[in-house]
Amino acid sequence: xxxxxxxxxxxxxxxxxxxxxxxxxxxxxxxxxxxxxxxxxxxxxxxxxxxxxxxxxxxxxxxxxxxxxxxxxxxxxxxxxxxxxxxxxxxxxxxxxxxxxxxxxxxxxxxxxxxxxxxxxxxxxxxxxxxxxxxxxxxxxxxxxxxxxxxxxxxxxxxxxxxxxxxxxxxxxxxxxxxxxxxxxxxxxxxxxxxxxxxxxxxxxxxxxxxxxxxxxxxxxxxxx
Amino acid sequence: xxxxxxxxxxxxxxxxxxxxxxxxxxxxxxxxxxxxxxxxxxxxxxxxxxxxxxxxxxxxxxxxxxxxxxxxxxxxxxxxxxxx
Numbered sequence: 077x078x079x080x081x082x083x084x085x086x087x088x089x090x091x092x093x094x095x096x097x098x099x100x101x102x103x104x105x106x107x108x109x110x111x112x113x114x115x116x117x118x119x120x121x122x123x124x125x126x127x128x129x130x131x132x133x134x135x136x137x138x139x140x141x142x143x144x145x146x147x148x149x150x151x152x153x154x155x156x157x158x159x160x161x162x163x164x165x166x167x168x169x170x171x172x173x174x175x176x177x178x179x180x181x182x183x184x185x186x187x188x189x190x191x192x193x194x195x196x197x198x199x200x201x202x203x204x205x206x207x208x209x210x211x212x213x214x215x216x217x218x219x220x221x222x223x224x225x226x227x228x229x230x231x232x233x234x235x236x237x238x239x240x241x242x243x244x245x246x247x248x249x250x251x252x253x254x255x256x257x258x259x260x261x262x263x264x265x266x267x268x269x270x271x272x273x274x275x276x277x278x279x280x281x282x283x284x285x286x287x288x289x290x291x292x293x294x295x296x297x298x299x300x301x
Numbered sequence: 302x303x304x305x306x307x308x309x310x311x312x313x314x315x316x317x318x319x320x321x322x323x324x325x326x327x328x329x330x331x332x333x334x335x336x337x338x339x340x341x342x343x344x345x346x347x348x349x350x351x352x353x354x355x356x357x358x359x360x361x362x363x364x365x366x367x368x369x370x371x372x373x374x375x376x377x378x379x380x381x382x383x384x385x
Contacts, residue, residue: 137374144371173374180376185325227322227377252325 079105079295081123084151086112086142091128091164091275098275099125102291105299112145122298123160124151126167128220128273138181138223139169148174160204160298161267162290165221168259168269177262177269178236179228184221185252191220193284195247196258196272200240203261205268208293214247215286217272224271226253226260236260243268309354311385312364316373317348 081099085092096107108118112131117124132141142148148170155161155176163171171177184190193216198209209215228236233254236242244259251271259270274287318324324346331345351372355364364382373380 140371140374180374182377183325185323187325187329
């Protein structure tokens with residue numbers, strides 16, 4: 077059985093091709109490219125990726141417009157059925173705006189766009205996305221964002237931590253995120269949002285390969301399940 | 302092309318950050334005010350004003366829904382609706 081994946085492109089997405097290539101390279105299988113105005117998704121998907129970029133020019137709030145586009149209804153239904161959904165950077169912002177993940181991503185505390193490799197610490201090594209990492213492992217993944225400052229109220233943060241739903245933390249100061257959270261999972265563990273770009277570190281030519289394990293772990297869990 | 306019909310009215314929706322949510326932009330504005338030589342500005346919070354032109358069919362309940370479903374992100378923001 078081969079993985080069936082979809083990468084959604086919104087007007088202003090700019091990491092959609094990188095995401096599709098990363099999935100093709102590491103996961104293999106079929107990768108469908110889906111336009112935001114499409115009302116439906118291909119049948120029998122295993123995995124949906126929402127890429128980085130500046131959907132709708134970040135109008136109103138980053139991700140706010142994309143979260144309400146037609147295809148997101150289909151994404152929400154697929155997520156409810158248990159299909160794996162990964163949102164990276166703007167994709168993470170879209171998932172929080174759509175209510176598929178808790179919290180919100182606010183302007184970076186330093187007000188600057190941050191574009192560099194950052195050190196992360198793996199906080200969860202049991203999810204379908206993180207099983208190829210070890211808990212506490214230090215990895216290096218690039219970030220490139222202006223609105224990556226994760227906010228949620230203390231009760232929500234406590235719940236996320238208590239339920240093991242923090243997937244990655246920043247191991248250095250990056251954007252002011254609450255409790256250094258860089259990526260969170262939904263309650264069922266099939267939706268992950270993260271600001272760092274794993275698809276940008278899948279082969280040495282990109283400067284590192286620490287993102288590769290995320291896709292490798294995902295395909296092993298979804299295809300051999 | 303015919304412009305806005307006269308039967309419409311203006312609604313203003315003010316979106317502001319909730320208390321307790323840090324506002325780095327507000328803080329930067331405050332620093333800039335200090336930099337201009339003004340003293341005594343103790344705090345600055347930046348928000349957003351959205352003006353809607355609506356006809357008589359748009360109820361208060363609908364405006365409320367528009368505001369909390371789209372115009373404001375209720376995780377971090379509050380809103381206030383004002384019919385002008």
